[in-house]
Amino acid sequence: MSEDLTVYMHVLSPFATMAVSFINHLGLPFTEHSINIATGEHKREWYLNINPEGKIPAIKHGDVTIGDSLKICKYLVEVNELETPAYPYKDTKACEEIEVKLRYVEDMEAKSKLLIREGYFNPIFFGGVAISQEEFLQKQKDLQDVYQNLEDMLAENETKFFCGDENATLVDFYYFNIMYHAVDKDLISLDDFPLLHKWFQEVSQIESIRAIRARTTRLMRLVHVYGNYIKPVIDCVLCKRR
Known part of the structure; x- marks a missing residue:
């Protein structure tokens, strides 16, 4: 199929x-x-x-x-009618639990995008004006509030993953992928969220996640070099020609 x-x-x-x-x-x-x-x-x-x-x-x-x-x-x-614990679509109760655990999706999407865009890509890659330290800390705090909700959810479940101990589900894939883009760019730390940090380390060992994260890391190195070294030179040359 x-x-x-x-x-x-x-x-x-x-x-x-x-x-x-x-x-x-x-x-x-x-x-x-x-x-x-x-x-x-x-x-x-x-x-x-x-x-x-x-x-x-x-x-x-x-x-x-x-x-x-x-x-x-x-x-x-x-x-594809897949029998997978990652999303057991035939199990109504399990799917309901997944939907409940995904209740912070919209909040995390919005606040992560704001922090990553305004705190990283705009000033480094797109040449935008860097936000003030005060604005950055506020956006960071907004995202930390979502992380605290996830920390509380893990504490309530007392499980390795959001929906159990044995298998990562769609919930873990979603939250991890949104999260690592901010964590790996040092925009936010998991130090204040011990359960979330432990979960993050566990999910990071999943092979498909390790592979896509490695690809992102390689490209981010190129973006960093471009934004911090190549683009300033280009801008300087173009400025002198005016």
Whole structure:
């Protein structure tokens, strides 16, 4: 069923890395199409025909197109009729628990994107004005509030993963992929969240997550070099020509 699956992604998108790591965890074959965000490829007509919102990731599976990471993951499990503890779609009770545990999705998405965009990409990669220290600390505090909710959830469950001790589920894949993009950029620390930190280390050992995280790390090194060394030189040369 998934031989004709194409995943449109960018490795610096936490939502794309979530979908790709989950699909790889399921063992489904797919063709990866990297979208060039810098050139605005995600706003071109051909891509908007796949995902009208112009967001990443998206998939094309036969005549089906989906542009939301969580919906992508659920759809692929169900359409392939996979028996997987990562998303046991036939088990109503287990799926209900997963939905409950995903209740901080929107909050984490919004606050993570703000911190990563304003505190990292805009000033380093896109040449935007860096936010003030006060603004940065406030955005960091907003995200820490979400992390505290996750810490409390783990304390209440007393389990290794959010939905048990044995297997990571869609919940773990989602929260980890959104989280590591901020943690690895040193925008936020898990030092004040011992249970979350232990969970983070545990989930980071999942092979498909290790692989996508390594790809992100390699590209981030290039972004860092470009933003801190190459771009200032280019800007200086262009300035002198004016």
